[in-house]
Amino acid sequence: MTGDLEGRHALVTGGGTGIGRAIAEALRDAGAAVTVTGRRRAVLAAVEGCTPVAMDVAEEQSVADGVAEARAANGPVHICVANAGIAEGRSLRDADAAFWRRMMAVNLDGTYHTFRACLPDMLEAGWGRAIAVSSIAGLKGLRGASAYTASKHGMIGLVRGLAADFVQKPLTVNAICPAYVDTDIVTTNLASLQARGLTEAQANAAILGANPHGRLIEADEVASLALWLCSEGARSVNGQALQVSGGEF
Structure with a gap:
């Protein structure tokens, strides 16, 4: 797929490490101009060939400012990968309100903030791909991690709602649900x-x-699915929660 995304600008949250970095590098290698965001600019700067932007997805203004900075550097956003997230298991008894709020603020609110800031660019351009990196926990209950499970289920609900809202538009909204990576x-x-x-x-x-x-699972396996979702071959794949899980059903 080398060069297939030339002229496209991709923004990947949590793009400095792990799955986010693998997705950012795959999009970069396919020809896209890539912005990687996260809270640690030094980590982001290590992702070669990508534009680092410091941004906290849990804070709406930080996301608005970060997307504006990315847009100034690389133009309108055509591909938005909401990957930034936290994963921590706690029983409900041990998950106090502050823990619950932090989990929702990063995983669910962060996806909402990021999509909301980027979707107008896609609608104006007449082409877009919005991808949320959820989890297998977004499709089933994960024992001992009810808050995390709820946040990842919420991401899939957001994806399906947005896909329905924009079903007649030339953009797609999907979720990737990895198991343990x-x-x-x-x-x-x-x-x-x-x-x-x-x-x-x-x-x-x-x-x-x-x-x-x-x-x-290797991070590049998840990145390969993200890359395919950005291809023209996936233009009718919309509102889906796609597993990369080694055989979960």
Whole structure:
């Protein structure tokens, strides 16, 4: 797909690491001008060939300012990947209001803020792709992580609602739902499981066992799906929650 996205501007939130970085690099290699956003500009600056913009997706004004900066650097946004998110499991008893609000503010509100800031560019251009990186937890309950599960379900609801709103327009809105991906978030989760009393072997078995094919998914596998969703071949794929999960049904 090299060069297929020339003339397009893609904005990827949480683009400095993990899945976001893999998606940003794939879009860059396909010819798009790519803006990567996140709270740590130094991390973003390490993504070669992309424009770094410091932005906190939980804050509406920060997103508005960040998208304006991205637009000034690379033109109107044609591809918006709402990838920034946090993942932490807590029982409902341990998930106080502050924890709940932080989970929703980053995962769900952040997707809303980002899409809302970018969709006008796509409508004016007459072409667009909006992609939310949700989770397999957006399609089923994740034990011990009710707040995270609710935030990821909410992202899919937002995607489906927007797809219905703009179904007659030349843009698509979809969600990608990965299972456990080999990123820093999984490393953090492994440490959290061990802190709860599991051995290293038990923690690894718990994470790997959650993926039906018994291995962690690579970030480039998720990026490949995002890239396809940006292709002309996916122009009628709209309002979908697509799994990258190794066999979940």
